[in-house]
Amino acid sequence: MDTPEKEFIRYTDPYRVYGDKAVMKIDHTLRVRKLSEDIAESLFLPAEDIRLAAVCGLLHDIGRFEQWRQYGTYNDSKSVDHGDLGAAVLCENNLIAGFAETDHEVILNAVRYHNKYALPETLNERERLFVNIVRDADKIDILRMYADGTLISRTHGTAVSPAVYRSLLRQVNIRSCDICTKADAAALHLSFVYGLNFRRSFILLKQDECLNQFIDRAAEEAESEELKAQLEELRPLISGYISRKAEDL
Numbered sequence: 040m041d042t043p044e045k046e047f048i049r050y051t052d053p054y055r056v057y058g059d060k061a062v063m064k065i066d067h068t069l070r071v072r073k074l075s076e077d078i079a080e081s082l083f084l085p086a087e088d089i090r091l092a093a094v095c096g097l098l099h100d101i102g103r104f105e106q107w108r109q110y111g112t113y114n115d116s117k118s119v120d121h122g123d124l125g126a127a128v129l130c131e132n133n134l135i136a137g138f139a140e141t142d143h144e145v146i147l148n149a150v151r152y153h154n155k156y157a158l159p160e161t162l163n164e165r166e167r168l169f170v171n172i173v174r175d176a177d178k179i180d181i182l183r184m185y186a187d188g189t190l191i192s193r194t195h196g197t198a199v200s201p202a203v204y205r206s207l208l209r210q211v212n213i214r215s216c217d218i219c220t221k222a223d224a225a226a227l228h229l230s231f232v233y234g235l236n237f238r239r240s241f242i243l244l245k246q247d248e249c250l251n252q253f254i255d256r257a258a259e260e261a262e263s264e265e266l267k268a269q270l271e272e273l274r275p276l277i278s279g280y281i282s283r284k285a286e287d288l
């Protein structure tokens with residue numbers, strides 16, 4: 040059996056016919072693989088677990104390709120849960136056959152739960168560790184893509200709705216079902232910061248000034264004065280939170 044990276048390329052190559060939509064997910068995946076490895080290293084995990092974290096990152100979005108082929112969208116609420124689909128894809132295509140059986144559930148659960156609002160109590164400590172590494176890595180890359188303009192929040196003249204805004208001020212993660220306005224979708228991505236688990240994740244966000252860039256860009260796109268004011272109120276709260284977590288988590 041080839042390395043997971045080669046298996047991944049073999050599996051995803053046919054989906055390149057979908058152009059930028061597929062390439063974007065392949066590029067995202069490779070960055071999440073690297074970030075997962077970086078976070079695992081920061082935790083001083085043994086070499087084989089650093090490798091396992093990288094593999095979980097590599098495979099986390101494997102469901103995205105079939106999601107696009109079958110439904111033509113990456114919106115889970117309009118198609119299918121891509122974490123669940125990814126776990127099914129791994130089993131159907133034998134993509135984890137080359138791993139020790141003891142790691143199968145770790146990988147499957149990292150893929151299945153990387154995108155869920157909360158983790159089930161049934162996960163054991165090891166499964167929880169790897170899925171949390173991937174969840175952090177995924178969120179960091181998504182925030183960076185909004186910060187550098189690869190992804191754009193179109194807020195369409197709206198402001199963040201009161202309930203979602205209160206959640207942001209209380210520093211809690213926002214549920215996608217609470218989203219009412221286009222600006223709420225941008226707020227949901229900002230709230231990713233409150234779902235991060237590891238000190239290294241905060242250090243990475245602090246180092247590249249990612250959140251300031253995210254807010255700058257969202258403010259540029261914002262058509263309503265109310266949204267601009269909300270973003271400026273949130274800026275010091277969020278950057279203060281990142282700094283505190285980067286220093287003493």
Ligand SMILES: [Fe+2]
Nearest residue numbers: 099100121154
């Ligand atoms: Fe995902």
